[in-house]
Amino acid sequence: MNQVYINQLSEHVGEEVTLKGWLYNLRSSGKLLFPQLRDGTGIVQCVVFKKAVSPEVWDALKGLGQESALTVSGTVRADERAPGGFEVDVTNAEVVAQAHDYPITPKEHGTEFLMDHRHLWLRSRRQHAILKVRHTVVRAVRDFLDTDGFTLLDAPIFTPAACEGTTTLFEVDYFDDAKAYLTQSGQLYNEATAAAFGKVYCFGPTFRAEKSKTRRHLTEFWMVEPEMAYATLDDVMSLAERFLSYIARRVMEERGEELKVLERDVSKLEAIVPPFPRLHYDDAVKMLHEAHERGEMETRFEWGGDFGAPDETYISSKFDKPVMVHHYPAAVKAFYMARDPERPELALGCDVLAPEGYGEVIGGGERATSLEFLQEQIKEHGLPEEAFDWYLDLRRYGSVPHAGFGMGIERCTAWMCGIEHVRETIPFPRMLYRLKP
RNA sequence: UGGCAGAUAGCUUAAUUGGUAGAGCGUCUGAUUGUUAAUCAGAAGCGUGUCGGUUCGAGUCCGACUCUGCCAGCCA
Numbered sequence: 001m002n003q004v005y006i007n008q009l010s011e012h013v014g015e016e017v018t019l020k021g022w023l024y025n026l027r028s029s030g031k032l033l034f035p036q037l038r039d040g041t042g043i044v045q046c047v048v049f050k051k052a053v054s055p056e057v058w059d060a061l062k063g064l065g066q067e068s069a070l071t072v073s074g075t076v077r078a079d080e081r082a083p084g085g086f087e088v089d090v091t092n093a094e095v096v097a098q099a100h101d102y103p104i105t106p107k108e109h110g111t112e113f114l115m116d117h118r119h120l121w122l123r124s125r126r127q128h129a130i131l132k133v134r135h136t137v138v139r140a141v142r143d144f145l146d147t148d149g150f151t152l153l154d155a156p157i158f159t160p161a162a163c164e165g166t167t168t169l170f171e172v173d174y175f176d177d178a179k180a181y182l183t184q185s186g187q188l189y190n191e192a193t194a195a196a197f198g199k200v201y202c203f204g205p206t207f208r209a210e211k212s213k214t215r216r217h218l219t220e221f222w223m224v225e226p227e228m229a230y231a232t233l234d235d236v237m238s239l240a241e242r243f244l245s246y247i248a249r250r251v252m253e254e255r256g257e258e259l260k261v262l263e264r265d266v267s268k269l270e271a272i273v274p275p276f277p278r279l280h281y282d283d284a285v286k287m288l289h290e291a292h293e294r295g296e297m298e299t300r301f302e303w304g305g306d307f308g309a310p311d312e313t314y315i316s317s318k319f320d321k322p323v324m325v326h327h328y329p330a331a332v333k334a335f336y337m338a339r340d341p342e343r344p345e346l347a348l349g350c351d352v353l354a355p356e357g358y359g360e361v362i363g364g365g366e367r368a369t370s371l372e373f374l375q376e377q378i379k380e381h382g383l384p385e386e387a388f389d390w391y392l393d394l395r396r397y398g399s400v401p402h403a404g405f406g407m408g409i410e411r412c413t414a415w416m417c418g419i420e421h422v423r424e425t426i427p428f429p430r431m432l433y434r435l436k437p
Numbered sequence: 438u439g440g441c442a443g444a445u446a447g448c449u450u451a452a453u454u455g456g457u458a459g460a461g462c463g464u465c466u467g468a469u470u471g472u473u474a475a476u477c478a479g480a481a482g483c484g485u486g487u488c489g490g491u492u493c494g495a496g497u498c499c500g501a502c503u504c505u506g507c508c509a510g511c512c513a
Contacts, residue, residue, distance in 0.1 A: 029476090030469040049470075066463090081471065100464085101447070106474045107462050108449055112505050168511090185513090210511050211438055223513060309509075351513095363513060408513030422513095433505080 006042035009086045012076045019044070019088065020071045022123070023064055023099075025106060033061055035090075037072060043125065045082050046072055048090040060095050066105070067123065069096035118428060119437045129258035130424050133251055134413045140250035141224050141409070144243055145201050150226055153193040155186025155202040161387035168209035170219075182207035185406060187336070188391050190227035191367060194402050195394055201226040211432050214309075215421040216359055218410060220430035227404030233338075233348040233366040236403040237324050240352050240362050241274040243407075244322060248272035251416045264418040268356060271320045281327045281346065284315055306332040309359060316353040322361070326350040335377040338366040338401070350405070358415040364405020371395035 004017045021039030028034070033048040050058055064070070074090040081087075103117055104124065114121045121127050146152070158172070158180040174180035186202035193200040203224040210217065226243075228235060248269045252259070259266055279287075288301040288311055301311060306328070316323055330339060330347040337347035349365030368374055371392060378388055413425035423429040428437065 025474080027472045027475050028469085029472055032470045032472075034472050034475085036473090045473080047471080079471095081473085083473065102463090103447065105448065105463050108474095110449075110506085112444095113448070115505095206513075208512070212509095212511065213438095213506090214508075214510090214512095217512070221513070306511090360513060406513060411513055 006037070006039050006044045006084075008041075009044060009076050009084075009088075013078055013086070014076065016073065016075055016091070017088070018071055018073045019046075020096075021069070023066055023068045023070060025066060026061075026064060028062065033058075035061060035064070035070075035072070037070070037088075038123070040128075042084065044084055044086060044088060046074065046088045046090050048093070052089065052091060053093065057093050061093055064095065065099045066102040067120075068099040070094060071096060115423070115429075115434060116436075122427060125261055127424060129255075129261040130413070130417050130419060131427060132258045133255050133262075133417050134409065134425055136251050136254045137247055137409060137413050137416060138222075140247040141203065141243075141407075143250075144246045145224075145226055148199070150199045150201045151193075151197045153190075153197060153200045153202060154204050155183060155189035155225075157183050157204065157207075159183050161384060168211075170207050170209045184208055185223070186225050187227075187334075187404070187406070190225055190404060191336075191391070191394055191402060194227040194229045194404070195398065195400075198230075199226070199228045213432050215423075216309075216411060216414075218422055218426065218429055218431055221422070221426070222409040223406050224409065225404060225406040227402060229402045230400050231366070231403040232401055233326060233350060233403060236364050236366065236405055237276075237278060237326065237350055240324065240350070240364070240405055241276045241322075244276075244352065244362070244412075245273050247412065248416065259417075262417050262419065264416075268320075268418065269416065271355075272322065276322050276324050276352070277319050278324045278326060279315070281325060281329065284325050287315060287318065304329050304331065312353050312359050313357040316355050316357065316359075320355060322355060323353045324350050325353060326365075333365070335381045335383070336367050336374065338368045339373075348403075352405075354411070354415045356415070356418070358411060361411045361415060362405050362407045364403065366401060366403040369395060369399045369401055371399070 002015065002017050003020060004012055006019060019037055019039055021037045024036040024038040024043050026033065026035045031050040035046045035048065036043055037046055048058070048061055070093055072088065072090050072093040074088040077087050077089055078085060079087045104114070104120055122131070158174065160180065169181040169184060172180050172182065183206060185206065186204070190200055190202055201224060204222065205220055206223040207220055209219065226239065252266060252269050285301055285303050288297060291297040291314055292300045297314060307315070315325070326349065327340060327346045328349045330337060330345060333347040333349045337349050340346040340348055347365060351360050352362035353359060354361045368377070374392060374395060378385055410422040410425040414422045417425065419425070423431060
């Protein structure tokens with residue numbers, strides 16, 4: 001018999017097909033059963049008339065528990081009463097594996113319970129939709145960069161020392177008595193590959209041992225980091241707006257059904273088109289000051305600091321598109337940031353703040369080119385010089401202006417989906433105090 | 438790491454002033470030929486996170502601990 005997937009049913013109306021999947025839910029009405037079958041591509045309601053199947057099949061189906069594995073055969077029929085538009089009139093079925101007392105019932109559950117059952121929660125409609133959107137975000141990221149002339153050159157996950165020296169690193173034993181650290185950014189390695197290949201990116205897991213307990217943080221997350229040789233802050237901002245608008249368009253094109261499941265306000269995604277507003281740090285601070293004077297912000301923001309979550313939310317709330325804030329004070333940015341020649345206290349850095357309070361989805365900028373400047377910075381930041389000798393070589397041998405950024409896949413996905421917390425945008429989130437399952 | 442909130446049945450939760458811990462869902466049995474988190478009838482079963490204190494009596498009050506959630510800092 002003709003095995004098909006549920007998302008292909010529209011091509012098989014009137015045909016006899018076999019579906020292989022799991023029981024999502026079962027309702028009964030006397031001589032009639034309505035098993036809902038899911039197979040990873042979708043959910044379809046099947047209809048079993050008692051007299052249409054053998055007594056053995058009827059009895060097997062009647063008492064079947066949620067998430068039992070089964071195959072069903074029957075005729076595909078378009079039906080307005082069915083949620084997906086199609087139904088299958090079952091003529092035969094086989095129970096592959098019975099399931100009893102599936103923990104996640106069709107009722108409400110708390111976050112802790114669901115996270116403890118993450119391995120099963122993934123089967124739920126909403127989680128399925130979110131992770132399908134993630135898949136499309138990842139594909140869009142790769143397609144965009146690949147067709148734009150970028151070469152994928154992944155950075156190592158084991159690193160000998162801090163890339164930025166600021167955030168906390170996960171330390172692991174690395175043979176004998178050596179220590180290695182899990183990467184917190186591929187940034188420095190990207191600068192090496194950019195000098196070899198021109199336009200490059202790395203895309204992999206990133207680890208931050210920050211004890212953050214917010215809806216925007218994971219200890220293990222995926223980051224894509226493009227880097228371009230002979231590029232400036234302006235180039236990187238142009239790239240960021242083309243990049244994000246491409247991702248949003250792909251999500252809308254390919255994941256319409258999923259966005260419906262998530263009840264996403266698609267008009268928010270439709271608004272993500274170039275150009276994005278560009279806001280100088282000074283002007284952003286001015287906005288915050290005015291907001292404070294009007295009583296919209298509790299405390300007066302001090303020039304020179306980095307924005308806190310409430311500041312970011314306020315700034316982004318004034319725009320219906322992502323905002324690109326640039327020229328931050330150098331003091332709050334990484335040591336490798338290039339300086340504004342006119343105002344050396346400012347870094348040529350840029351953060352993209354997503355609308356709706358999703359915060360910083362992209363952080364990047366132009367890198368410093370001068371060997372002497374970087375040597376000073378490394379000293380000032382108290383970083384071990386010997387760990388950066390190879391990095392400084394990049395300034396000794398043909399140093400050119402170059403720029404890039406990093407985007408967090410989970411933050412981007414949460415934004416696309418319009419969901420509260422990044423923990424639902426990765427199959428198995430790693431967080432402070434959560435390492436299982 | 439700090440602030441706040443919380444932990445009662447497999448799950449979601451109720452419990453007045455300190456006085457017999459109750460329900461819905463799930464499970465089991467039965468009814469129902471169009472259900473949409475189906476409904477209806479019946480049944481079983483099981484619970485106050487851990488340790489200590491106050492009290493005639495603690496889910497409730499006090500202390501410590503463990504765990505969880507939310508917010509903040511840090512960042513993507």
